[in-house]
Amino acid sequence: MSITEENPSGEELRERYKIERNKRLRNDGPEQYLEPTGRFAHLLEDPYTKIEDREPRKDEVTVAIIGGGFAGLCAGARLKEAGIKDVTIIEGGGDVGGVWYWNRYPGAMCDTAAMVYLPLLEETNNFPSAKYVYGHEIHAHAQRIAETFDLYEGALFSTTVQEARWDETINKWIVKTDRGDELKAQFLVMGTGPMHNPKLPGISGIEDFNGHMFHTARWDYDYTGGDRTGSPMDRLSDKRVGIIGTGATAVQCIPHLAKTSGDLYVFQRTPSSIDVRNNRSLTDEDFNSLQTGWQKEWLDNFATLQSGGFADKDLVKDGWTDIAIRIRDRIITKIQDNPGAELDDVWMEAFSESDDEKMNEIRSRVNSIVTDGTVAESLKPWYRQLCKRPCFHDEYLQAYNNPKTHLIDTDGRGVERIDETGIWANGEHYELDCIVLASGFEVHIVHSAHYETYGKEAESLNEHWDGGMKSLHGINIHGFPNLFILGLAQGGSLVANVTHNFSETSTAIAAMISNCLETGCETLEPTAEAETNWVERLQIQDRGFLANCTPGYYNNEGHETTDRDLFSTARFPDGSVAFFNYLTNWVNSGEYEGISFN
Numbered sequence: 001m002s003i004t005e006e007n008p009s010g011e012e013l014r015e016r017y018k019i020e021r022n023k024r025l026r027n028d029g030p031e032q033y034l035e036p037t038g039r040f041a042h043l044l045e046d047p048y049t050k051i052e053d054r055e056p057r058k059d060e061v062t063v064a065i066i067g068g069g070f071a072g073l074c075a076g077a078r079l080k081e082a083g084i085k086d087v088t089i090i091e092g093g094g095d096v097g098g099v100w101y102w103n104r105y106p107g108a109m110c111d112t113a114a115m116v117y118l119p120l121l122e123e124t125n126n127f128p129s130a131k132y133v134y135g136h137e138i139h140a141h142a143q144r145i146a147e148t149f150d151l152y153e154g155a156l157f158s159t160t161v162q163e164a165r166w167d168e169t170i171n172k173w174i175v176k177t178d179r180g181d182e183l184k185a186q187f188l189v190m191g192t193g194p195m196h197n198p199k200l201p202g203i204s205g206i207e208d209f210n211g212h213m214f215h216t217a218r219w220d221y222d223y224t225g226g227d228r229t230g231s232p233m234d235r236l237s238d239k240r241v242g243i244i245g246t247g248a249t250a251v252q253c254i255p256h257l258a259k260t261s262g263d264l265y266v267f268q269r270t271p272s273s274i275d276v277r278n279n280r281s282l283t284d285e286d287f288n289s290l291q292t293g294w295q296k297e298w299l300d301n302f303a304t305l306q307s308g309g310f311a312d313k314d315l316v317k318d319g320w321t322d323i324a325i326r327i328r329d330r331i332i333t334k335i336q337d338n339p340g341a342e343l344d345d346v347w348m349e350a351f352s353e354s355d356d357e358k359m360n361e362i363r364s365r366v367n368s369i370v371t372d373g374t375v376a377e378s379l380k381p382w383y384r385q386l387c388k389r390p391c392f393h394d395e396y397l398q399a400y401n402n403p404k405t406h407l408i409d410t411d412g413r414g415v416e417r418i419d420e421t422g423i424w425a426n427g428e429h430y431e432l433d434c435i436v437l438a439s440g441f442e443v444h445i446v447h448s449a450h451y452e453t454y455g456k457e458a459e460s461l462n463e464h465w466d467g468g469m470k471s472l473h474g475i476n477i478h479g480f481p482n483l484f485i486l487g488l489a490q491g492g493s494l495v496a497n498v499t500h501n502f503s504e505t506s507t508a509i510a511a512m513i514s515n516c517l518e519t520g521c522e523t524l525e526p527t528a529e530a531e532t533n534w535v536e537r538l539q540i541q542d543r544g545f546l547a548n549c550t551p552g553y554y555n556n557e558g559h560e561t562t563d564r565d566l567f568s569t570a571r572f573p574d575g576s577v578a579f580f581n582y583l584t585n586w587v588n589s590g591e592y593e594g595i596s597f598n
Helices: 010-024 038-044 070-081 135-148 248-260 294-306 319-337 343-369 373-378 397-401 495-518 528-537 553-558 563-568 576-588
Strands: 060-066 087-090 161-167 172-177 182-190 195-198 212-215 240-244 263-268 405-409 422-425 428-431 434-437 441-443 452-454 483-485 524-526 595-597
Touching (some): 038 195, 060 070, 070 087, 070 135, 087 182, 182 495, 240 422, 240 428, 248 263, 248 397, 263 422, 294 319, 294 576, 343 373, 343 397, 483 495, 495 524, 495 576, 524 528
Parallel strands (some): 060 087, 060 182, 161 452, 212 434, 240 263, 263 405
Antiparallel strands (some): 161 172, 172 182, 195 441, 422 428, 524 595
């Protein structure tokens, strides 16, 4: 079927989406990516902090937190607020910040408004400089949290956990690291975050290139010049630079490469959806009217709109809330026009119509910005907006109007191979001085780690979850006493603003640990019945939407999602706001229903 309308909709659009999806399906699916080994083993190392020799720690702590990103920092802050001072963060990087410690590529910034993305703004008396802030400011905020709550005290940086094992003879967790540490922790909090190690594209010949090559997660400013605060990359002016990937990271760094490279070649398999960002600086006028508790109000407002709820106003006003409001308003209109209609049917109609409208606007925006018609057509995304991580940028599309920026669209096939001097794509060879790999990170919505955790009777967490994740509130696990997980799955599941999940969960964790210590208990653990009841209460996500999406990490690269995965990523049926409210009431009751304290 050919697409003849400028703004197609309905079945015609579904058919185009299907055609584009099928072009991109690969037999190897998620196995197409490689772990960093050989030439790329350095991607697992830290180029930013020199590792100093130190004596291994063999002491006892009240709480050990694995991970120094926003998950671990939120947990540490809430524990300190609760009066628990003996807290040790264990972090593989040389400083706090998590992904914002590692990601220093040019243009790195949050794609959710800083007023809701940056946690603990009120508690640290900090206001972001802009609606969307750059990575160096986000990293500085992480450091501010650590300083405010004395989380640097006793922290183990440049240290990787190798094993966590529950010792039933002393009712403590034994945490072993690659630095010889053996900590005995009464409580263990896992804040490893949804993104871990960089992943590499499985392209033939990737090891053969004789020029310079690096991953965006370890940007090489020694080669490019410039720095992460935005100084021009002046050493690229005579270089032919190729970048593989056009996802969220590439969208942010390509404008900077386009400005400074001698020639920039962008190798595209699937274009990203690029909506308006409308970033702006924030001034005192934005903050003067804020009252105590303002950030919780903003967080609840954003999450409410993301959950299809009703709010008097949209405080954030961004692309995330725009699509949510469109869907909500259509639902209202349809229910008014069709009394008695099934809500599920109404929601699906409203979603489809709103998404068609939004994506047609996004494709029209490409036409309005990109001057070359052929390039513009190649930059148009043919899938539903939430099939891939939506992107928002005001300079990305404009970069293709630079005559030195060359889009190499592979029509879904991807790069063919790499050789000693460059990249092959569409049967043509492109000689390059430098190749930038923008292939992203390993992504884990369900808790995952590069170490094993052993609970009662030495059962591993992987064994325990063989049939899928089981938990109470996505936080506690039967058979794993005094263990807490900070994540998204089986809880708030708010993907649009991941840090909100961490903040709410951390408050509950601090309350549970405080209650245990205050009542003289040694352990707390969910009962098997409570865990089962919680999991049965959750809503299994429908296969349909993501199954029909263009391949990406949201849908296992287009391969069938297993029953285990669907079970693991089940969510609270009434949405993230309802879950956060439920969790707050659960804590405030003081009963901690489902938890056994001993």
